[in-house]
Amino acid sequence: MKSLMTYREALATGMAKEMDIDTRVFVFGLDVPDHKRIFGSTKGLVEKFGSERCFGTPLSEDAMTGVAIGAALSGLRPVHVHIRADFLLLGMNQIANVMSSLRYTSGGALKIPLVIRAVIGRGWGQGAQHSKSLHGVFAHFPGIKVVLPTTPQDAYGTLRAAIRDDNPVVILEHRWLYDIEGDVDDEADIALSGPAILRKGQSVTVVCTSWMNIEALKAADVLAKRGIELEVIDIRTITPLDERLVVESVNRTGRCIVADYDWLFCGFAAELAARLSHRCFATLQQPVERIGFAPVPCPTTRPLENLFYPSAVNIIRTVERMLELPHADLSQETFYSYEQRFKGPF
Amino acid sequence: MLSTDERIALYRKLLLVRQVEEAIRTHYASDDMKTPVHLGIGGEAISVGVCHCLPAKASTFGTYRNHALYLAVTDDTDGFFAELFGKESGPGKGKAGSMHLCRPDCGLMATSAVVATTIPLAVGAALANAYRKDSTPVAVFFGDGAVEEGVFWESVNFACLHRLNILFVCEDNGLAIHAHASERRGYRSLIEVLQGFRCTVVSADGSDLPTVVQATRNMLSRMTQDRQPGFLHLSYFRLLEHVGIQEDFAAGYRSGPSPEEWRQVDPVERLRAELSAEGYSSRDLEAIITSIDVRIAASIARARAAAYPPIDALYEDVLA
Numbered sequence: 048m049k050s051l052m053t054y055r056e057a058l059a060t061g062m063a064k065e066m067d068i069d070t071r072v073f074v075f076g077l078d079v080p081d082h083k084r085i086f087g088s089t090k091g092l093v094e095k096f097g098s099e100r101c102f103g104t105p106l107s108e109d110a111m112t113g114v115a116i117g118a119a120l121s122g123l124r125p126v127h128v129h130i131r132a133d134f135l136l137l138g139m140n141q142i143a144n145v146m147s148s149l150r151y152t153s154g155g156a157l158k159i160p161l162v163i164r165a166v167i168g169r170g171w172g173q174g175a176q177h178s179k180s181l182h183g184v185f186a187h188f189p190g191i192k193v194v195l196p197t198t199p200q201d202a203y204g205t206l207r208a209a210i211r212d213d214n215p216v217v218i219l220e221h222r223w224l225y226d227i228e229g230d231v232d233d234e235a236d237i238a239l240s241g242p243a244i245l246r247k248g249q250s251v252t253v254v255c256t257s258w259m260n261i262e263a264l265k266a267a268d269v270l271a272k273r274g275i276e277l278e279v280i281d282i283r284t285i286t287p288l289d290e291r292l293v294v295e296s297v298n299r300t301g302r303c304i305v306a307d308y309d310w311l312f313c314g315f316a317a318e319l320a321a322r323l324s325h326r327c328f329a330t331l332q333q334p335v336e337r338i339g340f341a342p343v344p345c346p347t348t349r350p351l352e353n354l355f356y357p358s359a360v361n362i363i364r365t366v367e368r369m370l371e372l373p374h375a376d377l378s379q380e381t382f383y384s385y386e387q388r389f390k391g392p393f
Numbered sequence: 394m395l396s397t398d399e400r401i402a403l404y405r406k407l408l409l410v411r412q413v414e415e416a417i418r419t420h421y422a423s424d425d426m427k428t429p430v431h432l433g434i435g436g437e438a439i440s441v442g443v444c445h446c447l448p449a450k451a452s453t454f455g456t457y458r459n460h461a462l463y464l465a466v467t468d469d470t471d472g473f474f475a476e477l478f479g480k481e482s483g484p485g486k487g488k489a490g491s492m493h494l495c496r497p498d499c500g501l502m503a504t505s506a507v508v509a510t511t512i513p514l515a516v517g518a519a520l521a522n523a524y525r526k527d528s529t530p531v532a533v534f535f536g537d538g539a540v541e542e543g544v545f546w547e548s549v550n551f552a553c554l555h556r557l558n559i560l561f562v563c564e565d566n567g568l569a570i571h572a573h574a575s576e577r578r579g580y581r582s583l584i585e586v587l588q589g590f591r592c593t594v595v596s597a598d599g600s601d602l603p604t605v606v607q608a609t610r611n612m613l614s615r616m617t618q619d620r621q622p623g624f625l626h627l628s629y630f631r632l633l634e635h636v637g638i639q640e641d642f643a644a645g646y647r648s649g650p651s652p653e654e655w656r657q658v659d660p661v662e663r664l665r666a667e668l669s670a671e672g673y674s675s676r677d678l679e680a681i682i683t684s685i686d687v688r689i690a691a692s693i694a695r696a697r698a699a700a701y702p703p704i705d706a707l708y709e710d711v712l713a
Contacts (some may be wrong), residue, residue, distance in 0.1 A: 073524065099524065105554065110513040110547030117517020120502060121452065123524060140544070144507050145514065152493035154486035155710035157502070190711050213713035287712075 049232045054196075055225040057203035058088040058164075062126065064233070065210045066096050069124060072210055073100040076111070076128035076164075085128055086166070086225050112138030112163075116146050116215075119161040124210055130393075132165040132219055133179045146215045147190035162209045167221045167257065167308070169356070171391025175344040180257065183307075183314040185217045186286045192216040193285040194239055195257040195308075199229040201283060207237045221258045221308070226388055241289035244296070248276030251302040251366050254293050254319060256282055259306040259338075259357065261383065266362035269380055275366060285315055293319070294326050301332040302369055306362060311339040336365050358382065395603050397671065403445060403602055404664050404678075406468070409685050410437040410461045411661050413470060416689045417460075417477070418638040425697065426477045428490030429636050431458040435600070436629040438660035439564050440465045440534060442605030443625070446613060447500075447532055452518045454511040454533040455504040457492040458564070462534055467499045470689055474696035481702040482695075488702075488710070508569075509535060509542035512561075516548045519557035519622075530613060532560040538569030541577055552622045553591045560612060561592075561624045564599065566631035571646045584626060592622040599627030600658045603667070630658040 052060065066072045073096075078085055080093040080101050093101040104111045108129070115127040129135055135142065142163075150157050168177040186193045192214055196205040202220065209216035216239070245260060246267050253263045260281045267277040278296050282288075297303045303323055307316035320335040338357045345355055359382055367374055395403070414432045421430065433440075440461035444453065455462040463473060469484075476483030477491055484496050492506040502518060505511045515533030522529055539545050540563065552559050563583075567574050580586055587594045593615045597608035605627060612623040630650065634641035642649030656662045665678060 105547065105550055107544075107547035107551060109544045110516065110551055113510070113513025113544065113548070114517035114520055114551060117454075117502075117514035117519075118521045118524070119517070120497075120514070121518045121521035123521045140507060140510060141513070145503075145505065145510060149503060150713060151710050152485050152489045153495050153497065153503075153710075154484060154488060155713075156484070156495070156497045158713045160713075192712075 048234065049230045051228060052199055052231050053225065054199045054202045054220070054227045055087040057199035057231050058206055058220070059090045059092065060231070061203040061206040062089065062092060063095060065207050066092065066100060069210075071122065072124045072126065074126040074128060075102045075104055077104055077106060078130055079103055079128050085130055086222070088220075088225070089128065108134050108137035109140060112141035113145065115161050115163070116141060116149070116159060119159045120149065120157050124160045126162040126164060126210060129163070129165040131177050132167050132181045133176050135163065135165055135181065142185065142191070143188050147188040151190060158213045159215045160213045161215045162206070162218060163215070164206070164218045164220065167219055168393070169222055169258070170352070170385040170389055171393075172347040172352075173345065174347040178345040180219055180309045182217075182219050182256065182285050183309050186315060190215070192239060192287065193219070194283060195219045195285065196283065197224060197257060197260045197281050199227060199231050200235065201240070203231045203233070204235060204237055205239060205283075208239045211237065212239065219257065223258060223385060223389060239284050241284055242292040243281050243283060244278065244292070245281050246277065246279040248278040249300055250275045250277060251304060251369060252278045252280060252293065252296040252300045253304045253306055253362060254280045254282055255306045256285070256315065257308040259308045262357065262359040263306055263362055265359040265382060266366070269359065269363055269375070269377070270366060273372075273375065275370065277366070282319070290319065290322055290326070293323065297323055297327045298330045301330055303327070303331070304336045304338060304362060304365055306338040306357060309339055310342060311337050312342060314339065333369055336369065338362060338365060395606060400603075400664070400668060403441060403606070404668060405681055405685070406441045406465060407437050407602060407661055407664060408681060409468075409470070410441060410464050412682065412685050412689055413464060413473065414460055416693060420693060421638045427479060428477055428492065430477070430491050430638065431636050432633050432638065433458045433461050433631070435632040435658060435660070436564055436566065437461045438602040438605050439562065439599045439627050439629060442602050443532060443534075443560070443562055443609045445606055446609040448529055450500060451529050452500050452502050452515070452531045454502055454515040454518070454531070456508070456511065456535055456539070457504065457506045458536065459494050459504040460491070462504070463494045463496070463501060466501045467496050469496070470692035471695055472496070474692045475699050478696040478699070479701060480696055480699035481706070482699045486702050486706060486710070509539035509545050511535070512539065512545055512548045515559060516552045516557060519552065519559035520555065523555065523557055528558060528617070530558045530560055530616060532562055534562045534564055536569070537563055537565040537567065537574060538577075539563075540583060541569070549587070549590055549592070549622070549624075556591070556620050557622055558616060559622045560616065561622065563624065563626045565626060565628045567628070568631060568635070568647070570635045571644070587624050592624050593619060594624045594626065596626040596628070599629040600660050600663065602660055602664050629660075
């Protein structure tokens with residue numbers, strides 16, 4: 048059955064579904080059962096399932112990540128939630144030294160069915176320590192699955208699939224996506240899906256992560272007025288990476304931009320660009336372009352923050368350069384401005 | 394009190410651990426065991442004694458100084474040596490080596506090469522037991538260096554907050570690699586600090602196996618009675634260097650014991666002296682050593698003869 052819901056509602060609904068189905072599933076983390084409920088994404092859970100299956104924690108990300116791993120390898124299926132991805136760095140020893148490798152060093156004897164959810168912050172001055180996405184960092188370690196759902200359907204399906212997965216899965220959710228509305232079909236396949244084409248086109252393939260999909264779709268609308276059709280692909284799952292759909296698309300368009308919601312240096316965009324350069328060498332008419340964060344810490348003040356983040360305008364200008372087109376006048380276009388929906392503070 | 398049969402069984406186990414590590418010292422120079430070894434000679438009574446008191450299905454967690462723990466819960470010298478020799482027949486298929494030994498089927502869930510890392514895992518296992526209304530305790534072993542890690546305090550706090558059935562076992566040799574406790578701590582007493590937490594804290598002589606067993610039994614019943622974690626602080630003397638097979642008294646950071654001083658802190662010698670006093674002949678006790686050495690030699694021979702993992706194994710067991 049399909050129902051219209053926001054991304055945050057999709058997360059709460061998906062979580063409740065899995066908790067209903069499987070009593071081994073529990074959700075915990077700082078602020079999880081408080082009155083704000085992680086921006087509403089854990090709404091209704093403590094009332095329905097009680098404080099044994101939905102609880103808060105001390106401010107101890109390192110130990111709590113270890114506790115989650117210990118519970119997972121003891122047969123439970125924890126979902127550990129963080130209101131900012133940046134806080135996961137406090138649990139990095141457990142993530143990088145234990146979660147990623149314990150199955151391997153146990154010779155396959157152990158399973159770690161653990162889900163880590165974390166919110167990527169942006170805007171209203173989130174600044175250097177509330178804005179990281181970190182998917183490239185987590186994906187760097189073998190043994191961890193990393194997903195970035197963009198639509199409510201994917202938020203719902205990804206969370207449910209991650210809970211059912213016998214491996215550690217990190218889900219990174221952009222704060223601004225929480226307000227996005229969309230149809231959620233609860234009969235759709237529950238899977239950690241590979242890339243999806245969000246918009247068909249033949250001019251340039253734009254491969255995106257997370258919020259960059261929204262920017263790319265806007266850029267596609269603007270460029271369509273000039274007869275340029277972008278093919279927008281949401282990569283969805285960073286690891287395990289299945290780039291076949293992207294290869295197929297780039298072989299058709301001959302041009303590709305990787306628009307990653309992260310820094311470029313040593314990041315996912317570099318990985319994908321390298322793979323495409325290899326696999327599409329014969330069909331690429333130009334080098335793969337990469338768009339991402341400016342190579343600086345995220346600044347707080349709005350004018351600099353605007354420069355820090357990649358946007359639809361960056362995508363449009365890159366497409367123009369690739370196709371040797373003059374710069375279009377964008378003064379009449381309306382681009383996403385978060386003040387219309389998101390007034391902070393967090 | 395330990396029965397005579399129990400004493401003999403424990404002596405066998407203690408001696409098995411000692412002779413296994415002595416065998417590592419003998420064979421290490423052939424360079425076939427390519428894995429850093431953190432030998433626990435002097436500390437064997439802690440794992441052997443504590444594990445003797447745990448229910449069979451209890452989960453245990455340890456450190457890189459884990460040989461005694463592994464042998465105490467598995468009694469498996471074949472798998473042990475296969476793993477140290479990097480062979481396919483090891484419990485980690487050669488991917489674990491000495492520092493990551495585990496045997497979940499025997500309750501030994503994880504050991505780690507990073508200090509304090511398995512402490513929260515054990516708390517998670519205890520949380521899982523509480524979640525399932527299972528009253529089986531979990532035990533986690535760590536050195537005195539681990540209590541300087543933030544995650545130790547985070548873990549103790551959470552375990553006490555949730556009144557988990559977990560036994561924290563601090564194997565205190567007074568050294569973090571080469572640094573003495575007095576060079577590392579800005580507080581007077583670890584025990585005093587821990588007494589501020591809602592857990593039972595007991596110190597005992599970790600070099601004496603009957604003492605370890607008694608302290609553990611008392612602690613486990615206190616934990617059940619009070620419904621709160623236990624912290625068992627057991628001191629011992631680490632005979633060898635931090636990592637490797639040698640004595641390192643010449644390095645100057647500590648002095649070596651005289652033969653008489655070593656007898657006072659050697660758990661094997663202490664239990665042997667007790668058994669002798671109870672009337673066991675030295676011939677009977679020697680026979681135990683001989684049978685253990687035969688078994689170890691056979692395990693080493695099997696490990697040497699075993700196959701290395703095939704090349705496909707490199708990519709196996711990353712994901713389930």
